[in-house]
Amino acid sequence: MYETNAPPGRVAADVPVDERFMTLALEHAVTGLGRTAPNPPVGCVIVQNHQQHGGEVVGRGFHPKAGGPHAEVFALREAGEQARGATAYVTLEPCSHHGRTPPCADTLIAAGIARVVVAALDPNPQVAGEGVQRLRDAGIVVEVGVLEAHAVRQQAGFRSVITRGRPWVVAKYAMTLDGKVAAVREGNGTVSGEVARERTMQWRNELDAIAVGSGTLSLDDPALTVRGVPGGRDPRPVVFDRRAASDPHARAWREGAVLVTAPEARADAHEAAGITVLRADTLPDALRGLGKLGLSSVLLEGGPTLLSAFFAQGLVDEVRVFLAPKLLGAGLSPLTGPTRSMHEAQTLRDVTVELLGPDMLVTGLLSDIPRL
Ligand SMILES: NC(=O)c1ccc[n+]([C@@H]2O[C@H](COP(=O)([O-])OP(=O)(O)OC[C@H]3O[C@@H](n4cnc5c(N)ncnc54)[C@H](OP(=O)(O)O)[C@@H]3O)[C@@H](O)[C@H]2O)c1
Incomplete structure (x- = not known):
């Protein structure tokens, strides 16, 4: 050893x-x-x-x-x-x-x-x-x-950029016991409780960037900041919006924010608002671009459309999921995609399970952390 x-x-x-x-x-x-x-x-x-x-x-x-x-x-x-x-x-x-x-x-x-x-x-x-x-x-x-x-x-983020040229991606979401992240595609109350929220704030404080899709931006107008962590600092907000159609005055667009958009999209309003515009054809290209901007780790906070795209392309390295003791019935699933057999399921390694107030936190790795 x-x-x-x-x-x-x-x-x-x-x-x-x-x-x-x-x-x-x-x-x-x-x-x-x-x-x-x-x-x-x-x-x-x-x-x-x-x-x-x-x-x-x-x-x-x-x-x-x-x-x-x-x-x-x-x-x-x-x-x-x-x-x-x-x-x-x-x-x-x-x-x-x-x-x-x-x-x-x-x-x-x-x-x-x-x-x-x-x-x-x-x-x-x-x-x-x-x-x-x-x-x-x-x-x-x-x-x-x-x-x-x-x-x-x-050191996962540093190791990822040095060896793969892209940040370490941590997918985080909260879902009900029947596997729903939101009731309907509209502004939602939170799924998990206060202790889970505090843990999420610690992660935001520890990772370089926080990413959401344009759907979450327009429906929830999230601040994507750190609250309640002594000495905390905000991660750089990253919004995936291929058409650059999101409101350039949404709360997430604070200093250091990055818009990830298609090469041909008109992003004049975002540029005029001082937002860094990163043009990429594909998600792997976008991640390499974020690495070049000096970001080593990304907390991917959803929603389901963006999460599904990352998972489908094998771009999620680590998973942190809150399971809330609630049942919704109809609602949005965190992941969609082609039907797989159980043998094809992506299986987490180094799994941890923790109770945070009423919610259960399950974490694990999907990628090996690059060593030497
Ligand atoms: N419980 C949770 O943990 C949680 C977390 C976050 C959100 N939510 C909920 O999720 C709902 C929003 O869901 P959503 O799926 O619409 O939001 P989303 O995944 O945040 O945004 C979806 C949008 O992202 C854009 N996008 C940019 N690049 C993409 C790519 N490569 N692949 C796929 N999409 C890309 C697409 O718009 P363009 O095609 O225009 O680019 C797409 O419509 C809200 O109700 C919110 O409350 C729940």
Whole structure:
């Protein structure tokens, strides 16, 4: 499971201790979610005497935004001289190339760090194991793979753009026990309850963009903002509207909004309103365009027509569905499409089930998160 260059005779990864400090580093990384694209969210903690008395955290940091210092730099700044001989826990392999900031591998070496524990290697071809190699060449003990699955999941958006050229797509919807997302195609009350709404707000705060189709925009006029999350920030709204027929003064069209429309559509009114217009023939092209705009993750909030198109083309990577204990009878199904046999059903992996107030939340993956 772990890869190490620890000298023979030495216990390589001190698993419970390493996992405890890596958990802390992953918690720091969360603070950057939704703020770092196209860079990954990364956390780092620096620990003195990790094998004695439970260790002492002397530095901590996270990457706040692209162009800003990396997590290691903040953690080393706080640690100062105490970094010498310490262990650094980093959720992503330290970089080895000069980007907008100097290579973190060199900064860790210069600070006198003795051991580095890395959760996951960096899939960026400019790094891809070179950061670890550079540390090892400098005589630093490096362990790789501590809480890797957790870290890779946290970095799904970054990994998706680097390896596939498009954002990680999370489809979210709420439906009744009889599988309906709305009573009729018109402005609707919400399906799920308050706790589910709070969770949705956290996701909006953590993903780069929030997407809906023109149907939802015109029927619900949603604000697509984050409410009730301390320190929260709004994701960039993205509206799929091939004819550019939606009202350019709808609430979703705030700063940073993106209209995804057909190449031939007249979008003068939207452009005049300062909306970024992305022209694409197909959904895969649209996603690549969103990746180029610096968006690494998209929360696809529907409605059923757009959701169905994404699912039918295999463009949904992760699913988060609320199941409300209500029965509607007639209403809109979340997904439509050609009849499939049960053998052809798309089956989720890494499934979680949680009760949120009266609603059940089911999540799972449809795609593998790109690794190295
Ligand atoms: N319960 C929930 O979780 C939930 C969430 C969202 C919405 N809803 C409900 O859903 C209802 C709206 O349903 P809806 O299906 O009309 O909304 P929608 O899926 O948001 O919008 C549909 C429109 O998206 C446009 N579109 C742009 N690109 C597309 C593409 N590649 N493929 C397919 N469509 C594309 C199409 O219009 P053009 O052809 O003009 O581009 C289409 O008519 C509302 O009642 C709303 O309350 C429920």
